[in-house]
Amino acid sequence: MVRAGGGDEPEGRGTAPEGDDAARFSAMLEDSAVDLYENAPCGYLSTLMDGQIAKVNTTLLSWLGYRREELVGRRRFTDLLTVGGRLYHETHFAPLLSMQGEIGGIALELKAADGTRMPVLVTSTVKTSDDGQPLLIRTTLFDARDRRAYETELLRARQEAEEARREADRARRTAEEAHRAVEAERQRLQRLATTLQRTLLPPSLTAPAGLEVAAHYHIASADEVGGDFYDLFPLAHGSWGLFLGDVCGKGAAAAAVTSLARYTLRAAAVYDPDPVAVLANLNTVLTHEYEGTDPRFCTVLFGVLTPDRGTAGFELALAAGGHPPAILLRADGSARHLPTPGGQLIGVIPDPHIATTTVRLDPGDTVLLYTDGLTEAHTTPLGRTGGDGRYGDAALLDFTAALAPTTAPAAIAALQGLLDTLGSGVDDDTALLALSVPHPVSEPKQ
Amino acid sequence: MTDLRTTVRATPTGPVLEIAGDLDFHSAPGAREVLLGLAPGPGRLLVVDLTGLTFCDSTGITLLLAARNHAVGHQAHIALAGVPAQVARIFDITGLSRVFASYPTAEDAVDRWAARTES
Numbered sequence: 001m002v003r004a005g006g007g008d009e010p011e012g013r014g015t016a017p018e019g020d021d022a023a024r025f026s027a028m029l030e031d032s033a034v035d036l037y038e039n040a041p042c043g044y045l046s047t048l049m050d051g052q053i054a055k056v057n058t059t060l061l062s063w064l065g066y067r068r069e070e071l072v073g074r075r076r077f078t079d080l081l082t083v084g085g086r087l088y089h090e091t092h093f094a095p096l097l098s099m100q101g102e103i104g105g106i107a108l109e110l111k112a113a114d115g116t117r118m119p120v121l122v123t124s125t126v127k128t129s130d131d132g133q134p135l136l137i138r139t140t141l142f143d144a145r146d147r148r149a150y151e152t153e154l155l156r157a158r159q160e161a162e163e164a165r166r167e168a169d170r171a172r173r174t175a176e177e178a179h180r181a182v183e184a185e186r187q188r189l190q191r192l193a194t195t196l197q198r199t200l201l202p203p204s205l206t207a208p209a210g211l212e213v214a215a216h217y218h219i220a221s222a223d224e225v226g227g228d229f230y231d232l233f234p235l236a237h238g239s240w241g242l243f244l245g246d247v248c249g250k251g252a253a254a255a256a257v258t259s260l261a262r263y264t265l266r267a268a269a270v271y272d273p274d275p276v277a278v279l280a281n282l283n284t285v286l287t288h289e290y291e292g293t294d295p296r297f298c299t300v301l302f303g304v305l306t307p308d309r310g311t312a313g314f315e316l317a318l319a320a321g322g323h324p325p326a327i328l329l330r331a332d333g334s335a336r337h338l339p340t341p342g343g344q345l346i347g348v349i350p351d352p353h354i355a356t357t358t359v360r361l362d363p364g365d366t367v368l369l370y371t372d373g374l375t376e377a378h379t380t381p382l383g384r385t386g387g388d389g390r391y392g393d394a395a396l397l398d399f400t401a402a403l404a405p406t407t408a409p410a411a412i413a414a415l416q417g418l419l420d421t422l423g424s425g426v427d428d429d430t431a432l433l434a435l436s437v438p439h440p441v442s443e444p445k446q
Numbered sequence: 447m448t449d450l451r452t453t454v455r456a457t458p459t460g461p462v463l464e465i466a467g468d469l470d471f472h473s474a475p476g477a478r479e480v481l482l483g484l485a486p487g488p489g490r491l492l493v494v495d496l497t498g499l500t501f502c503d504s505t506g507i508t509l510l511l512a513a514r515n516h517a518v519g520h521q522a523h524i525a526l527a528g529v530p531a532q533v534a535r536i537f538d539i540t541g542l543s544r545v546f547a548s549y550p551t552a553e554d555a556v557d558r559w560a561a562r563t564e565s
Contacts, residue, residue: 248504250471293482293519295511299504299540322540344541348511353541376503390501428471428503 043120043141049134051076051094060141065113077139082109082117093122097137101126107144119144190222197225200258205232208240208305210312212438214412218419218430220373226429227254227298228371229262233269238307241269241278244369244433245300245323245346257296257347260285265302275302275319276354279346283321286347297347299323301340301369305435312440313362320355321346324372324393327400329411331364335401337393338367364405366436370396373430374415377422391422408434448500449473452480459559460490460522462552463513466498469506481513486522491559495552497528502536514546525559527552 037044043060047053053071061068064080071080078086085108097103104123111117120141126134197219207213215230227247235241243265247257261282268281279302290296299322306315318326320340329335343355361367377391403414411434419426450473453464461484465477486492494513496502502510510526517524525547529537537543549555 246504248508293478293512293516295508295515297508297511322542324539341538342541342544344544345507345511348542349545353544372504 042143045077045139045141047077047137047139049126049136051078051137053077054136063112063118063141063143064110070113077137080110082111085109085111093124097124097126098134101128110141119148121147186223193223193225194219196252196255200225200229200255200262202231202233206234207232208234208307210307210437211305211314212408212436214408214434216412216416216419216430216432218373218416218426218432220427220429221250224250225252225255225258226250226373227258228373228429228431229258230369230431230433231262231266232433232435233266235269235273235304239273240305241266241273241302242305242369242433242435243300243302244371244431245298245321246371246373246431247298248296250429253294253296257286257290257298260289261298261300261346265300269302269304273304275304275317276356278302279319279321279354280352283346283350283352287350290347295348297322297345299372300346301326308360311362312437313360314437315358315360316367316435317358318356319343320357321352324370324375327368327370327397328359329366329368329400329404329406331362331405333404335397335404337397361435361437363437363439366404366406366408366411366434368400368411368415369433370415371429371431373426373428374419374422374432376428377419377430378425378427379422391425406436407438408436411436450477451498452477454480454484457493457552457556459556459563460486460492462493462495462527462556464495464498464552466500468501469499469509470501470503471505474505474509478509478512481509481516484516486517486520488521489563490522491555492517492522492524493527493549493552493555494524495527496530496533497551499530499533502533507536507540507542510542510546523547523559525549525555527555 038058040057040059043063044055044057045053045060046055052073053075054073056068056071061071078089081089088108093103093106102125106122107119108122109117109119121144122139122141124137124139127136127138128134201217205213205215213232217228219226227249228245229247230244232240232242245261247254247261264282264285265278268278272278279300282300286296286298301318301320301323303316303318306317308315318338318340320343322343322345323340325337325339327335328338338357338359340355340357342353344352346352359367375391375393375396378389379391399418400411403411406414412432415432419430448467450465450467450469455462463481463484467473469477484492492513494510514524527549528551529548534543537546549558
């Protein structure tokens with residue numbers, strides 16, 4: 001902006017160098033003052049106080065496409081504005097200018113001769129006479145097309161950012177919906193797994209006359225069906241069959257084997273209740289059904305309980321196929337494994353060795369059958385070393401020895417507490433089955 | 447708990463598969479893939495070296511039985527080497543010690559097999 005010293009002509013002022021150079025410099029500035037006004041990089045406009053155009057520079061004329069004589073003395077400043085600009089001029093620009101004597105940085109739109117619009121930044125000052133009377137209004141107009149383009153660009157960038165945010169929101173909503181669908185599916189599968197698990201276990205165990213029975217099934221994962229199973233059921237002549245086992249693996253494939261094992265054991269026991277014959281039968285079925293690189297086998301204890309007529313006791317004949325030994329807790333407080341060494345996994349080879357043992361259960365005795373989910377529970381936190389980090393057979397024998405003498409329900413309750421203590425360390429399903437011979441009611445407990 | 451590592455090397459009598467670490471429900475699928483990729487020729491010996499095995503549950507036993515059936519499917523034979531005491535105890539309980547030929551080291555297994563096939 002050029003500050004005028006007097007009249008309408010701008011003056012060149014400055015600290016000019018001395019001597020010839022100074023004279024040349026001064027002359028150049030004087031010479032260029034008019035040119036500077038006419039061809040300045042901004043528009044200059046002087047109007048009377050009523051807005052009538054008195055003087056306009058070439059730059060502004062070229063922007064608008066008017067000839068000088070079309071404007072000077074014929075048009076007012078507001079005639080150069082768009083309708084919106086005129087309104088703004090009337091309501092804000094002119095009142096502020098007359099009040100303050102100057103106004104700057106106002107964005108307005110000019111309307112060119114050909115009707116096109118041009119954004120400008122307008123600054124006006126009122127020139128007053130020596131006695132303070134307003135004489136005329138000087139206005140500079142800066143081309144704001146670049147700035148408008150910048151603002152348009154900003155707006156576009158903001159719109160793009162908005163769109164990107166909306167897109168992200170949509171993606172997030174889609175992901176959330178997918179997550180909900182997955183979660184619903186997982187819950188559906190959990191329900192399915194729980195239902196399937198229930199079909200693999202007896203709803204409740206009916207205790208033979210003269211025996212107490214308790215069982216517990218610990219589900220390590222709600223997502224997958226485990227392969228443990230047990231049952232207790234009547235056979236002919238007052239004897240009872242019982243079994244407890246563990247099919248390798250988890251999931252639907254293991255559940256199918258568990259189901260097959262359970263029904264085969266019951267059917268085979270009715271056909272020939274000899275424990276070795278029952279397990280041999282199961283072995284035939286499993287080896288026939290599952291071959292190749294997807295072998296399915298199980299470890300199982302099968303027993304036949306026969307009441308000893310004349311006493312309150314029972315005889316338990318046990319056959320083992322690769323299963324951890326049962327634990328016998330005597331009325332006298334002693335505890336020991338019922339070893340069945342050498343009994344081979346059922347379902348691996350055509351003619352497995354099946355180990356047997358027979359034990360007499362008297363009043364106060366308890367026998368416990370379990371699967372290795374308990375003995376192989378992790379006892380050391382992940383990443384820690386020491387021992388093999390598993391609960392182990394010896395620890396279980398010690399734990400149950402402390403219970404003896406006990407009863408089936410008490411032993412199962414204590415072992416449930418143990419499973420709770422081991423917590424997430426129990427990463428495989430665990431089945432527990434306990435049988436005990438109660439003391440006769442008439443006979444005082446020792 | 448240690449991660450499972452499997453390595454395979456060739457010997458004059460057939461492949462030796464080394465399985466080290468915990469062989470359980472979580473790690474067995476990876477080892478199984480390695481196992482099924484092996485093709486012991488007819489009449490040859492697949493040695494599964496368990497010297498570095500730190501744990502083996504029923505899934506691990508399934509894998510060893512799958513290895514046995516895999517070898518048999520190729521008209522090959524299988525032997526275990528370096529079965530750790532804890533795993534040997536499980537083998538005793540499950541009767542697997544009577545199913546698998548077992549040697550102190552993979553070299554023993556290979557030497558015995560070589561001697562047997564020469565005679």
